[in-house]
Amino acid sequence: MMNAEKQEIKVRRVSSRKRSRDSLKSHLTPAKKRGSTSLGQCPDSTENGVFTGAMADIKATEVCYYCSDNEDLFGDYDSILGDSSFLAKLDCAEQDERRHDSLLKQACDDVLTDSILDDFREESLKDLPATQREFQEEVLEGAKRDKRREGDKTSTPFRNTVEEETERAFGNRTASSPKAKRRVTDQLKRALLCNAAAPSSVSRTAVLKEAVVSEEISFAMQAMETVSAETTDLGPFFGLPTKVKDLICKLKGIKNLYDWQETCLNLDCVQERRNLIYSLPTSGGKTLVAEILILRELLCRKKDSLFILPYVALVQEKVRGLASFGLELDFMVEEYAGSKGRFPPVKRRNRRSLYIATIEKAHSLVNSLIETDRLDNLGLVVVDELHMLGDGSRGAVIEMTLAKVLYASKTTQIIGMSATLGNIKDLQTFLRAENYTNDFRPVQLREYVKLKDSIYEVDPKEEDCFKFSRPLNFKYSSSMQKIDPDHIIALVTEVIPTHSCLVFCPTKKNCENVAGMICKYLKEEFLLHKEAEKAVLLRELRNSGNGSVCPVLRKTVPYGLAYHHSGLTGEERKLVEDAYSDGVLCLLACTSTLAAGINLPARRVILRSPYVATDFLKRSQYKQMVGRAGRAGIDTIGESILILQDKDKTMAKKLVSAPMEICYSNLMHDNGKGVLSLILSLIGLNITSSLEQVKDFMSATLLHVQERQLCVERSLGETVQECVGLLKEKGLVAVSADARGEILQVTRLGKATYKGSVDLTYSDELYKDLSKGLESLMLDSFLHLVYLVTPYDLISQCKPDWMIYFRQFTLLSTSEQKMSAAVGVPESFVARKAAGQTVKKNMNPVVVKRLYLALVLFNLLKETNLWSVAEKFQLSRGFIQTLLSSSSAFCSCVLHFTEELEEFWPFKALLAELTRRLSYCVTAELIPLMEVAGVMESRAKQLYNAGYKTLAHLANADPSALAKNVENLYKKQANQIVASAKMLLNEKAAALQEEVDDLLMMPLDLPQL
Ligand SMILES: Nc1ncnc2c1ncn2[C@@H]1O[C@H](COP(=O)(O)OP(=O)(O)OP(=O)(O)O)[C@@H](O)[C@H]1O
């Protein structure tokens, strides 16, 4: 109820009189409506952007949803201004109030004074129930905010200056003043909120004002209700309120949109909500465009949006970054990564949701929306790094997700961001999308190669490709020449420590060696550079390792250097990345994983060799790496240097001048696993129920677009038929017949398999293991359950150390040993292996290895110390981290699998708790803090020790106090933590509220007398 009230108040903003339409046709009106550039032309002729025309097969019905009945993009704005009696009285009362109330004159130096960054605690609210308190707090906060606003509107010139400046910067050329409009909204909101809050000390002027306007308010509200019901446009910033651009300025520090961003947002196809792929080089600023479009979908069309990112860390970063937008603009930001996310998502009556998801979670989310017939609520799907369609099994999952959205919803728009590709047309055909391409880079990139003692500039237009640039200046002793024959030290010391440098290395070990080697020859002065900050970093690294710190980092960090690869724990990686971004570290020796998606630019990028492990670099990998060169706003140029040996020269020439990479469908990857699981879920979700329908669906996939190249031995139709046969054979799909012919249906096992996103190869085995597990489930420790959720696909990477295995085995309790013997690993076997004896009896190696991995996890759950477990099992902490996160993800898959199979009922409660434990793997009291996006163990410990013990503590924290109370926590990070915590708390409360509402709803079909 309360939510509904608040929402209503927020959307009412319109008047009884609209502005004349012609006067409103600004540059923000879609080009088509202004009668300017037609499709296929770039509206801004000065740009070198290329915009390819609409696909021929786009149906007219899919074209115009955005502006269909709302051509007037600004019609809802300043019309109240026309009603002089009402406004004049409001203004008059306001002025009066200002003169008399000195409190309201306080200046405020912040553009966004009503921001979430403000403290909203109120002593008097302590005793209220939580939901009521939240509402009351908002009311009071609203009142406080308005006071501050009024104060600064007249007395603080700075606010005006900033507003004008940002307005100018963002090219606001509308005739109306958004500030005036906002003021009207605020005034109304204030009046209503004041009523709701029933303030005890109402000023004389407020009473007067109330008397003057009370009648007119109800009249105005009625008028607004009518207009707001038919309008979707909220303001002058690409259809969004001015507040959005202020937030972008404040929270992201971006004042001006790049020209290409503005052009792209103004494209007809964007205005008309057609699907779009836009491709630009790395660091081109693609994300901002997507975020503006997402906000538009959430705020203007009031539809949910899904933002798909490739990695968990990126999802968490985005959730942290957008939580403040959600709080300010009243939408939910929900994390779908790792074991987080609800399927189907909670229905929210009053607010829209932005789901930020990894590739896999996005797929499950879309499945659950289709299953509950809610896909139409999803207005927009944005895919970052769309070229990952060509990336093995993950690419197949993206393709399935998008194909399902295209097939099952005609109103969901799809936007893909991509690196420049050679066959973008294929993707366009698949997605029925337009394409916008631009080669914009905020910082110019110069590419070089190093051969022997010389540097050559890369120029693919030159005959030789490499043009001599300069000799490399260095003085090496003979011992140094031996240790560093590639002159890496000479190359890096040209830039560090003043500028930053990334050295990409072919292997993980090489990263560590290179970082260590460079340090050996750096001068003492390097130790003095940012000495104190480096000491803090080392302390934090030590905290994150529960007292242990990596010996390589211990040596390199004092010089400002570190390595970065998947062998670091997530927490170490984050600390290293942050320190590099802040300039505390000036060089990272890293593997190619750093190049994907993370925004860590450098003045100079060095590619230590043209290989990743033993494979020669692919063009896309090369482009990703060199693309990191040049930090926008700091460097004027960025440079990359590829170190070459003579033998690699010819290949390297091909590499730098090769045509763009081609992106192929991966549904046939790994013996067609993608096609198999796609068909299973299509049948399970009732999207298709006959072979013909399956074939029809498949003809709308990327695989179909590329059938000629990819289905060489047999046609796609034949492949589909074969796959359906295979699914029947595996007992996942069954056939029944009716008058219309054969009907395909999933079996119980089939349903559990697709619902749990369980790999088809293992679903049988999983079923058997779980069944056997039920016969004698051992519950006096976690070992048995952990064994049942140890991922099958990691088993092949496990090589038990028999001595360690035996030692661990002897530490198990009698019941744990009994359970181990029951699954197939008796103590005698492990003892013999440890003693180096041959074992005649045939043991199942899969079970033996799986139990070994389970022992690692079991130890982790007990000790919660990754470092000591890594040492105990002589495994790298990176592997242990991977094992842990894969297990928690698989545990939640198994949970969904068992939910579909009645016989597995006992597992439901057990696995829900186990998923939670595996996800966080910390002592129980830290879990609520770690639920907040991006809060890792050592930060959670710091917060806990500083007295922030629950989610509510964090959500209600004052960011300044938080930053002061917690060592080395910057204000910006504190703001993000508080914003994310508030968002999570809101989300949890809203979910409970929805449940309450559902429970209390009167059934429509209640039998009557
Ligand atoms: N208009 C702008 N003005 C200044 N900085 C901007 C602008 N737009 C984006 N940026 C900044 O540029 C940086 C790179 O942007 P972004 O991450 O969106 O690049 P990208 O195109 O997605 O590159 P990649 O392919 O590497 O993911 C970010 O730090 C972002 O905040």
Ligand SMILES: [Mg+2]
């Ligand atoms: Mg990006």
